Amino acid sequence: MLRIGNAQGFWGDSVDAPAMLLAQQPDLDYLTLDYLAEVSMSIMAAQRAKDPSLGYARDFVDVVKSLAPAWKAGSKGKLIANAGGLNPQGCASACAAALREAGCTHLRIGVVTGDDVLSILKSRPGDPLFKNLETGEPLSAVLDRIFTANAYFGSAPVVDALKQGADIVITGRTADPSLVAAPAIFHYGWSWEDHDHIAGALIAGHVIECGAQVTGGISTNWLDVPDAATIGFPFVEMEEDGSFVVTKPKAGGGCVNEQTVKEQLFYEIGDPGNYISPDARVSMLSLTVHDEGNDRVRVRGAKGSAATGSYKVSATYRDGYWAQGMLTIFGRDAVKKAKRCGEIVIERVRRAGYELDQHNIECIGTGACGPGLFPTPELQETVLRIAVHDSRKDAVDRFSKELAPLVTSGAQGVTGFSGGRPRVSPVFGYWPCLINKSEVPYKVEVVTI
Amino acid sequence: MKIRLGEIAYARSGDKGSGATLGIIAYTAKGYEVLCDALTASAMEAYFKPMGAVGVKRYEVPKLHVLNFVLPEVLAGGGSRSLRIDAQGKAVGQVALEMLIEVPESHVAACRKP
Numbered sequence A: 001m002l003r004i005g006n007a008q009g010f011w012g013d014s015v016d017a018p019a020m021l022l023a024q025q026p027d028l029d030y031l032t033l034d035y036l037a038e039v040s041m042s043i044m045a046a047q048r049a050k051d052p053s054l055g056y057a058r059d060f061v062d063v064v065k066s067l068a069p070a071w072k073a074g075s076k077g078k079l080i081a082n083a084g085g086l087n088p089q090g091c092a093s094a095c096a097a098a099l100r101e102a103g104c105t106h107l108r109i110g111v112v113t114g115d116d117v118l119s120i121l122k123s124r125p126g127d128p129l130f131k132n133l134e135t136g137e138p139l140s141a142v143l144d145r146i147f148t149a150n151a152y153f154g155s156a157p158v159v160d161a162l163k164q165g166a167d168i169v170i171t172g173r174t175a176d177p178s179l180v181a182a183p184a185i186f187h188y189g190w191s192w193e194d195h196d197h198i199a200g201a202l203i204a205g206h207v208i209e210c211g212a213q214v215t216g217g218i219s220t221n222w223l224d225v226p227d228a229a230t231i232g233f234p235f236v237e238m239e240e241d242g243s244f245v246v247t248k249p250k251a252g253g254g255c256v257n258e259q260t261v262k263e264q265l266f267y268e269i270g271d272p273g274n275y276i277s278p279d280a281r282v283s284m285l286s287l288t289v290h291d292e293g294n295d296r297v298r299v300r301g302a303k304g305s306a307a308t309g310s311y312k313v314s315a316t317y318r319d320g321y322w323a324q325g326m327l328t329i330f331g332r333d334a335v336k337k338a339k340r341c342g343e344i345v346i347e348r349v350r351r352a353g354y355e356l357d358q359h360n361i362e363c364i365g366t367g368a369c370g371p372g373l374f375p376t377p378e379l380q381e382t383v384l385r386i387a388v389h390d391s392r393k394d395a396v397d398r399f400s401k402e403l404a405p406l407v408t409s410g411a412q413g414v415t416g417f418s419g420g421r422p423r424v425s426p427v428f429g430y431w432p433c434l435i436n437k438s439e440v441p442y443k444v445e446v447v448t449i
Numbered sequence B: 001m002k003i004r005l006g007e008i009a010y011a012r013s014g015d016k017g018s019g020a021t022l023g024i025i026a027y028t029a030k031g032y033e034v035l036c037d038a039l040t041a042s043a044m045e046a047y048f049k050p051m052g053a054v055g056v057k058r059y060e061v062p063k064l065h066v067l068n069f070v071l072p073e074v075l076a077g078g079g080s081r082s083l084r085i086d087a088q089g090k091a092v093g094q095v096a097l098e099m100l101i102e103v104p105e106s107h108v109a110a111c112r113k114p
Helices: A017-024 A040-050 A059-072 A088-101 A118-123 A139-145 A156-163 A176-188 A195-208 A258-265 A334-351 A393-400 B029-038 B041-051 B092-097 B105-111
Strands: A002-006 A030-033 A078-081 A108-113 A146-151 A168-170 A235-238 A244-247 A281-283 A288-293 A296-300 A303-305 A310-330 A358-364 A381-390 A425-436 A443-448 B002-004 B009-016 B019-026 B057-061 B066-071 B100-102
Touching: A002 A176, A002 A195, A017 A030, A017 A059, A030 A059, A030 A176, A040 A146, A040 A310, A040 A425, A059 A078, A059 A088, A078 A176, A088 A108, A088 A168, A088 A443, A108 A156, A118 A146, A118 A310, A118 A425, A139 A146, A139 A310, A139 A425, A146 A425, A156 A168, A156 A176, A156 A443, A176 A195, A176 A235, A195 A235, A195 A244, A195 A258, A195 A281, A195 A296, A195 A303, A258 A288, A258 A296, A258 B009, A258 B019, A310 A334, A310 A393, A334 A358, A334 A381, A334 A393, A381 A393, B009 B092, B019 B029, B019 B092, B029 B066, B029 B100, B029 B105, B041 B057, B041 B066, B041 B092
Parallel strands: A002 A030, A030 A078, A078 A168, A108 A168
Antiparallel strands: A002 A235, A108 A443, A146 A310, A235 A244, A244 A296, A281 A303, A288 A296, A310 A381, A310 A425, A358 A381, B002 B100, B009 B019, B019 B066, B057 B066
8 A cells, every 4th residue: 555645736835734744644655746737837937037047836945845854854755746847957956955954865856857848839830739729729829929838747757757766756747646646656566558557546646636625625515624724635545456545644634525535536627537647548437435434535446548649738828917906895885886996997097098908897795706697785895806907018007006096086985905006917828738749758867965 | 496506416616728617516316316407518508608608518427426517718718817806716616506406395305415
């Protein structure tokens, strides 16, 4: 049996979780951390543009520091993370320096590179493979604005790094579930044709990749989750036959039960009969989920088939600027006043000479998360939220100057303007496409500290 | 009788580009039968129409009592591009559970959360 945990569901998740999970569950064989969402790379690219040594999740270096005491005390837990972003080597150098400083020099760091396919995409904008998977648009439509492009590697590079003795594996873009499947494939010596086993491990990865989302976090019955303040992060007990138990440490809050596992199984899934990963195609239709009690849920029956010949690519392109601002309005006719205030802001931006490409006025409290689905209630209090988008930075800059004046010229009951003018940020559009695997060889390097 | 979907099912949603994904999970086997009848792709599309839903797809997972939906365009641009407060579809599951569905009165008890 192999114990694989996850203590980071996204870049910005709990900074204490990795050291906490390893302390609560010292017999963990592997700890995985997931840092990359769809457009994370564009944020990293912006950071790298200012400083070429950056372009990775800097928080990860602090996490590595926080784990040094456990490793020095003899912990055998290995670490696998896609924190490398656009610069896995820079990330590895920073981690090595942090570990040297902590007096923890017996570890080996594996670095996976090769997922950056920006130059390939730019060289063939007419290639039908590079069409936007969602919209069908050709890449040529955004060619002059394309910013990052990375193929989602699977388990193979991580398995290679583990074979070469890496204790810490740092990758760039890797499919989230593969971070968990890789140690299982390595440990059990499965072949790439063991599709059902690999499918089971990928499902295990999918279930824990978002950390606390399977230990009660964001569950429908969240109010019943015990001690959510100290919610634990999950781990799987992976078996050689591809089945696994999802569980959490005894210490700490949260829960793992049939509901939390089923919810996470179907998180961001399209066709459950054909879940595509770089390692295999997976069917969830034959899965069984058995709640054994005591925060232990057994999942078995994943069916796999051969992977496709292509990697998915997550590319981003520059797409103008945006800003959002909020104001609170209290009192009689609060919603009516809020809407009017929102319209005034847009009108003033227009009078200043900017017809904004897009704007959205919402009254929080009236069902803004389901626009058009719920009758507008008479509220005593609402939060006005205005978000705008425009290709011109100066247009969005102008909008950000028009919220504060409402404090003196808007409705009575306008309050809560704090934190200064809304921040104007660049927008990066998401461009999913495919690329032939044969065009994207990976490179693995294992270095000592 | 008309009951709130949340009385017989739980849910989780997320984003997929400009659309959302939505898993609706019945509390009981009987509840799953009811969901299969009530939550057709077209019923879901009609419910989410005001948010821009178009071409809704439904996938059945009878072994786990789950209906999984893909709701294209309901996030008006999605993750990095939507101007809505719920750009990533985090709340779509909660929106769905407020749906009123028709359930034969004799079945309601067998569908509710045990």
